Amino acid sequence: xxxxxxxxxxxxxxxxxxxxxxxxxxxxxxxxxxxxxxxxxxxxxxxxxxxxxxxxxxxxxxxxxxxxxxxxxxxxxxxxxxxxxxxxxxxxxxxxxxxxxxxxxxxxxxxxxxxxxxxxxxxxxxxxxxxxxxxxxxxxxxxxxxxxxxxxxxxxxxxxxxxxxxxxxxxxxxxxxxxxxxxxxxxxxxxxxxxxxxxxxxxxxxxxxxxxxxxxxxxxxxxxxxxxxxxxxxxxxxxxxxxxxxxxxxxxxxxxxxxxxxxxxxxxxxxxxxxxxxxxxxxxxxxxxxxxxxxxxxxxxxxxxxxxxxxxxxxxxxxxxxxxxxxxxxxxxxxxxxxxxxxxxxxxxxxxxxxxxxxxxxxxxxxxxxxxxxxxxxxxxxxxxxxxxxxxxxxxxxxxxxxxxxxxxxxxxxxxxxxxxxxxxxxxxxxxxxxxxxxxxxxxxxxxxxxxxxxxxxxxxxxxxxxxxxxxxxxxxxxxxxxxxxxxxxxxxxxxxxxxxxxxxxxxxxxxxxxxxxxxxxxxxxxxxxxxxxxxxxxxxxxxxxxxxxxxxxxxxxxxxxxxxxxxxxxxxxxxxxxxxxxxxxxxxxxxxxxxxxxxxxxxxxxxxxxx
Numbered sequence: 001x002x003x004x005x006x007x008x009x010x011x012x013x014x015x016x017x018x019x020x021x022x023x024x025x026x027x028x029x030x031x032x033x034x035x036x037x038x039x040x041x042x043x044x045x046x047x048x049x050x051x052x053x054x055x056x057x058x059x060x061x062x063x064x065x066x067x068x069x070x071x072x073x074x075x076x077x078x079x080x081x082x083x084x085x086x087x088x089x090x091x092x093x094x095x096x097x098x099x100x101x102x103x104x105x106x107x108x109x110x111x112x113x114x115x116x117x118x119x120x121x122x123x124x125x126x127x128x129x130x131x132x133x134x135x136x137x138x139x140x141x142x143x144x145x146x147x148x149x150x151x152x153x154x155x156x157x158x159x160x161x162x163x164x165x166x167x168x169x170x171x172x173x174x175x176x177x178x179x180x181x182x183x184x185x186x187x188x189x190x191x192x193x194x195x196x197x198x199x200x201x202x203x204x205x206x207x208x209x210x211x212x213x214x215x216x217x218x219x220x221x222x223x224x225x226x227x228x229x230x231x232x233x234x235x236x237x238x239x240x241x242x243x244x245x246x247x248x249x250x251x252x253x254x255x256x257x258x259x260x261x262x263x264x265x266x267x268x269x270x271x272x273x274x275x276x277x278x279x280x281x282x283x284x285x286x287x288x289x290x291x292x293x294x295x296x297x298x299x300x301x302x303x304x305x306x307x308x309x310x311x312x313x314x315x316x317x318x319x320x321x322x323x324x325x326x327x328x329x330x331x332x333x334x335x336x337x338x339x340x341x342x343x344x345x346x347x348x349x350x351x352x353x354x355x356x357x358x359x360x361x362x363x364x365x366x367x368x369x370x371x372x373x374x375x376x377x378x379x380x381x382x383x384x385x386x387x388x389x390x391x392x393x394x395x396x397x398x399x400x401x402x403x404x405x406x407x408x409x410x411x412x413x414x415x416x417x418x419x420x421x422x423x424x425x426x427x428x429x430x431x432x433x434x435x436x437x438x439x440x441x442x443x444x445x446x447x448x449x450x451x452x453x454x455x456x457x458x459x460x461x462x463x464x465x466x467x468x469x470x471x472x473x474x475x476x477x478x479x480x481x482x483x484x485x486x487x488x489x490x491x492x493x494x495x496x497x498x499x500x501x502x503x504x505x506x507x508x509x510x511x512x513x514x515x516x517x518x519x520x521x522x523x524x525x526x527x528x529x530x531x532x533x534x535x536x537x538x539x540x541x542x543x544x545x546x547x548x549x550x551x552x553x554x555x556x557x558x559x560x561x562x563x564x565x566x567x568x569x570x571x572x573x574x575x576x577x578x579x580x581x582x583x584x585x586x587x588x589x590x591x592x593x594x595x596x597x598x599x600x601x602x603x604x605x606x607x608x609x610x611x612x
Contacts, residue, residue, distance in 0.1 A: 003028055003144040004309045004602075006049075007480035012141050013048025013068060015105055015114055017132040017192070025129065025145055037064065039107070046105055051484070053230040058082035062108070065091070068137075069102030069122060070226045070486065088113035089187070092199055099222035101491050103137060104185070115185035118200040119343070119468035119490040121475075124180040125172060126194055133194045135186055138476075139311040140602070143174035150602065151175045156436035156566060158313045158595045160405070160423040161588035163466050165398060166451055166458075168440055173312050173598075182465060200492070202452055202461065203500040212501030213518035219497040220519065223488035224250040227337050235259040235335035235483075238288070240275025242513055242520075242531055243344030247488060248279065248286075249524045251339055258286045259333050261326060264293040267539035275531055282525050289329065297321035299544025304551040306597045313598040314473030315590040318544075323478055331483040342471045343489035346463040347498040348513050350506035352377070352416055354456030355388050358504065365504075372509045377416070387417040394419050394450035394458065402441035406434065419455055420462050426588035428571035433564075456503055464495060542578040545586060552576040552593065560599045567592065 006012060014029055018039045026044065030036060033047040035055075040062040050068055057066045058078040063085045067073055073095075081094050088106045091113065095104060103122050104115040114135045116122035126135040127146045136142035154173045157164050164171070170179045180186045184196040207215065224247060228234055236251055237244045238260040248260060260283065262276040273290065280288045301321035308320060316323065330338055352373050359366040366388075374384055392400070397419045405425045425434060450458040451465075468490050475485045488494060498506070498515060506515055512532040520529060545552070553573060556562075562569040572592065579585045 002147070003032065004138075004140045004311075006032070006141075006309055008034075008049070009482040010309070010476070010479040011048070011050040011054070011068075011484075012138045013046060013050065013103070013105070013136065014141060014145060015046055015112065015135040016044050017129075017134065017188075018043055018045070018107075018110075019132050021132075022130065029145070037066065039064075045107065054484070060085070063106075064108075065104070065106040067102045067104060070100040071102040072099040072222060072226050087111065089197070097493075099219070099491065099493050100226040101223075101486070101488075110190045112188040113185055114180070115199065116180065116182060117468075117490075118183055118492045119495055120182035120465045121468040121472050121487060121490050123182070123472065124186050125177050126180065126186055127177050131192075133186075133188050133192060139172045139174055139177055140309065141311075142177055143172075146174075146176050148174040148176045150599075152564070153436045153440050155561075155564070155595065155599065156433040157440055158598075159425060159429050159433060159561075159566065159588075159592055160437065161426060161591045162421055163423065163469075163591075165401065165420050165423055166462055166465075167444070167448060169465070169469070171440070173602075182468070202457065203496050205457075205499060205501060205503050207501045209501065209505045209514060209518055212497065212505070212515055213521075215497040215500065216494065216515060217519040217523070219491070219493040220246065220488060221250050223491040223494050224339065225254060226491075227339060227486045227488070228254045228256050231256060231336035233257045233259070233334040234337050234339065235261055235289075235330045235333070236339040237341060238262050238276045238279060239341070239535065240272045240277075240279060240531065241341060241344075241534060242516055242524075242529065243341030243348070243489065245275075245279050245341075245528055245531075246344075246516055246520045246524055247339050247341055248283065249520070252283050252286060253523075258283075259330060259335055260286050260288050261291070261330055261338075262288065263291045263296050263322070263326065265535060265537070265540060266293050266296075266298065266543050267536070270535050270539075271533060272535050275528070279528055282528070287333075289333065291326065291329070295325075297325055298547055299541050300548035300551055300593070301544065302551065303548065303593060303597060304554040307601060308477050308597075309601065310473050310476050310598060312469075312473065313591070313594040314470060314477070315594045316470060316474040316477055317594050317597050318541075318590050320477060323474065324481060327478040327481040327483045327485070331481045335483055337486055338483050339486050339488065340471075341489065342474075342487040343464070343467045344513075344516070346460075346467040347489050347495055348506065348516050350503035351456050351459035351463060352507065353419070353459035354454075354503040354507055355417065356391075357454040357456055359388055369504065369507065369509075373507070376509045379417075384417060395444070395446045395448045398441060398444060398448060399446065402438055405437065419450065419458055424588065426575065426585060426592060427583075428567045428575055428592070430565055430568055433566035460499065460503070464490070541586065545576065545578045545589075549576055552589075555593065555596050555600075559596060560603055561592070561596050564599075 034049045037046040039045045055068045060082040065082045085108045106113045116124045154171045183200040187197045451461040471487045556573040561567040575585045
């Protein structure tokens, strides 16, 4: 059994069947697990590793319910629910209003339910062990239990930039593992058969700015408070941006000691620190930890020796040294949870793809909004107009996209108005890898449904899930420091509050993040809500590539992707520089290096197999 080398601080869990489990598997799990909750039969039900105060568990007769993560549900409430639980499907009525971010694991009357979050920050995967269903929150842990092999098609798909489109974004990195879509839960019936049951639906976008702001203010406040029910010391990012500033001011209302963290950018024109210091002037009692740029590792620092245990490739490894420095520093200050503004962009601002449906319902308003958004985004006129007016179904768009995976990488020729941002393969990807990617597209057939309809709703959900995927992986990356990361903007109730607002309100270019600005009117001072700038990290990335090019070239010289025949090492080596040209090859370089680092870490634990 090739179990990932997870540090004791890294959370994970496995849900086992109420049947005998092979001794080797059970011993390996129990040797590494801090918690073992049993069925009424005495067999292990839920085993894993998580902080004691990050779970609420109730056991009543043969029923068991565990909420793993941060939840507003109290022990007393959960015990009351569990005592009356006849069917695990009835939990919806209790959990639909609970704040926080948590997994749900429940069993009653020989049925099992395992559920993550609507965004995908918390995921569920399952497979069969000796014919019985086993589930986990991590693919690598489940793959070890199942003795599964790496899936070469998933590796090839991971080279797509900026990300894989739905539903290929859900293809696990190991064979024999099935993902549960974020809006569904795994239900295992009395007969032992698994099926996915939809538990979450995006709300109808009918609220005005004022009503939506009230709903968001309440939901975001609850999300932040839920993280602060136990710790004496906590920390939060304070970049001076409106998202992190909102989280900071909501947190500061709680009776907890706080450390605010600000990293000084390499670019002297970056104004994050100035805004962060203005915010600190309104946060008495909060300690401000400012890390100067001279002490902050650049992008790609130490990447050739990275040994992070992630269950899928993530571009976050590009900044791994920076992240580990920050989280290690805050952990030493005593922080037990770190709040971030991740996900704010995706939930607060509507995707410009909504212009597609607006053009069909109100052409005059659509033209006004299109003109303003186009100028802000600097889209070329004719390609952007053509994209807004096209009306192909999602499955047809996927088919068409598969035919231009190797085209021009210029973002100017790919306006953000299609169903999703068009994925591309960089020039160093070989024909073998390209063939596997194309096979994956072809196997989808012509009946793939979007995440939602119309196009803008799909794009909103796709962006939220993409952000959640990044957050989930970064949380895995920093977990060994012992400081858990939290992203309140990606909590279910916060997402629902934002998506319930008219998308044209969230899309408006005339007021920066209007929904959050209005929601924080009574929480964040006016002069801090007035910021409209956002830091550009291009200078940091350019310096990182330039200073750490030796590390990048070392990866090229001994590339596992090249050994698989997936990249041309010479072309990849030539791409290891910051590009000012229209192809901007430094962008897909992040995805390729993330895949390379991930593959190097896991390849020693299993045989690489796949379907060519």
